[in-house]
Amino acid sequence: MANKKYSLIGVPLDCGKIANGCLMGPDAYRTAGIVEMIDALGHEVEDFGNICPEKSFKNKKNFSKIYKLDENIAWIKKISAIAQDKVLNSIPVFMGGDHALSSGSVSGISAFAKRANRPLFVLWLDAHPDFHTLKSSLSGNLHGTPVAYFTGQLGFEKFPHLEAPIPYENILMLGLRSVDSFEKHTLQELSISTIDMRYIDEFGIKDPLGKFLAHVKDVNGMLHVSLDVDFLDPIIAPAVGTTVPGGATIREAHLVMEMLHDSDLMTSIDLVELNPFLDNKGQTALVMVDLLASALGRRIFDKSNSSYV
Numbered sequence: 001m002a003n004k005k006y007s008l009i010g011v012p013l014d015c016g017k018i019a020n021g022c023l024m025g026p027d028a029y030r031t032a033g034i035v036e037m038i039d040a041l042g043h044e045v046e047d048f049g050n051i052c053p054e055k056s057f058k059n060k061k062n063f064s065k066i067y068k069l070d071e072n073i074a075w076i077k078k079i080s081a082i083a084q085d086k087v088l089n090s091i092p093v094f095m096g097g098d099h100a101l102s103s104g105s106v107s108g109i110s111a112f113a114k115r116a117n118r119p120l121f122v123l124w125l126d127a128h129p130d131f132h133t134l135k136s137s138l139s140g141n142l143h144g145t146p147v148a149y150f151t152g153q154l155g156f157e158k159f160p161h162l163e164a165p166i167p168y169e170n171i172l173m174l175g176l177r178s179v180d181s182f183e184k185h186t187l188q189e190l191s192i193s194t195i196d197m198r199y200i201d202e203f204g205i206k207d208p209l210g211k212f213l214a215h216v217k218d219v220n221g222m223l224h225v226s227l228d229v230d231f232l233d234p235i236i237a238p239a240v241g242t243t244v245p246g247g248a249t250i251r252e253a254h255l256v257m258e259m260l261h262d263s264d265l266m267t268s269i270d271l272v273e274l275n276p277f278l279d280n281k282g283q284t285a286l287v288m289v290d291l292l293a294s295a296l297g298r299r300i301f302d303k304s305n306s307s308y309v
């Protein structure tokens with residue numbers, strides 16, 4: 001497969017929830033060798049450093065039910081603008097930062113896709129559907145809201161105007177195992193594909209993901225991948241504030257990434273929720289970089305070399 005150009009964008013966004021630490025994510029990926037890995041696979045890579053909102057929000061106290069709304073809005077604007085710029089001639093890799101960053105990355109890429117007259121699909125790899133609205137959120141934490149925002153739910157009037165909402169049918173969620181009752185009731189009424197851990201236990205990932213990717217290809221779609229650390233089981237990826245036992249195994253996660261590479265469809269990706277403060281000697285950062293390597297073409301063998309398969 002042809003070599004590609006990847007743009008690394010550090011997004012030290014840490015205001016989508018109260019617990020701090022995701023601001024260190026981009027530098028943990030750099031320390032874990034993300035640039036060297038992409039380079040070693042023969043791709044072009046440029047690290048654009050860390051971005052920040054236009055206005056400083058340092059030491060701003062929060063007085064409303066929604067945690068740091070203004071700061072989140074400023075980030076979303078900035079991320080969306082960068083996304084639209086970088087996706088023009090590269091595959092942006094958004095190194096988070098918490099999952100609130102996806103409100104910016106997905107809305108930016110979807111605005112670009114609309115102008116390019118191509119449908120945008122989203123593969124959501126997460127323990128949670130992140131489908132809360134500002135009204136339904138009990139915690140007030142905006143990292144639980146990006147999918148509701150970028151699908152155009154009501155209640156995001158204060159957020160930047162959404163140029164191109166993602167249609168429900170264009171979303172596949174994989175790995176769900178922590179779904180609040182509001183989200184459960186809402187998602188059951190919608191045509192978002194939700195593959196939970198029970199389904200993965202019984203039938204595996206290959207079939208639904210394969211069908212999804214085949215469809216994206218059929219309609220010449222763009223594909224944004226959003227990988228939350230908590231998609232993985234906390235035993236292999238402990239550095240996340242929202243651990244939920246029973247997540248994807250290391251091989252299930254690599255299979256997803258290897259299938260993404262084989263499909264040659266991924267046009268942008270988020271790596272989110274890594275909190276290096278909670279990590280065990282860089283274990284989670286290294287796992288995330290390894291997973292990205294599989295999505296970018298690292299493989300064990302190029303073909304099966306056995307008389308028995």
Ligand SMILES: [Mn+2]
Binds near residue numbers: 099126128130143273
């Ligand atoms: Mn998430």
